[in-house]
Amino acid sequence: MTSSPSGRAYLIRHGQTPWTVTGQHTSVTDIPLTAVGEEEAKAIGVALAHVTFELVLVSPRQRTQRTAELAGLTQQAIIEPNLVEWDYGGFEGLTTAEIVQARGDGWDLWIDGVVAGVTPGEHAADVYARARTVLTEVKNVVRHGGNVALVAHGHFLRSLGAAWVDLPVIDGRKLALYTGTVSILGYEHGHPVILGWNIPATGHSSGDDSVNGNAHP
Template structure:
């Protein structure tokens, strides 16, 4: 892999209100569709006129639609790019959960009937191996928490360290290396507004 671009899907009704969205296949909102379409010039600049050697996407419609609107070649669906499984907390906001579990965050507390951070980290490691095997630039379109874990794992940190890597909707990150050591070249790049 020459470098990898990570792209978070555009805004959904649930992401706009902070609802944990793992298994629920919520479509892009109109604002999310506009965000995804505005990614084209940014991706053109980052790709420097080259076609990606590999494009992967979460199976969720919001990720696949973001890839399409951003002008990427048809992605290969990769189940390991699905969002963290929030279990019983699916559809709830952090403040709603914290009313019953003081201090709750997905980075510090278990998710009843959901995934552990270690399980999400193992999926991220599997995706990183596929991206690293690409002969050229690789692209992955997925979800906020999963991509934050993926970024942390790329630079050798534990999955919970993804909590320190904020990531907006329709944001682009670039994984690369510096002198052979994995590095975050860019994080949370946003397209210019119209």
């Protein structure tokens, strides 16, 4: 049996914002957490209080930085520009229903991508490339037994989860990810695996998942 590194990567999606409530696509728009989002961030801190992190990377947006602060992770945090959310371009601030109505047909972010707006926008391959760049450093730490925290955004972290297990980026759409949750990546028998996904920091999930390091996907 192949031995596996003991380190893990903890993916933390920021807490609730006004636009996650309304379903608006939020990338470059720098909006704060709601009161609920701040409570979610505090719960993450409590849930991960037992974990020692060798590396903490945080997206530069205020919603992620505030989440890291309330979770008690800012002392060692490094701002990582590659952790920003998928650039939605001309779809920034719109809901999926509004995008579909404007296009006049169906729309799938992972396949159809976005149109240029104030920012040029990104396609799935662009986001996947950023995720793989981040994982180069993350895997190096995890392989040497260290734990890493990544505080970032929904669509980006879903892309990163797919990249971790060498799945095509489109498979990120199968990984639902809610605000204020923790997902855990690691190794089993020498292979990269998803140990837990979309776990509420409060531990109040529909199964037995928790963020104690023994969670199941």
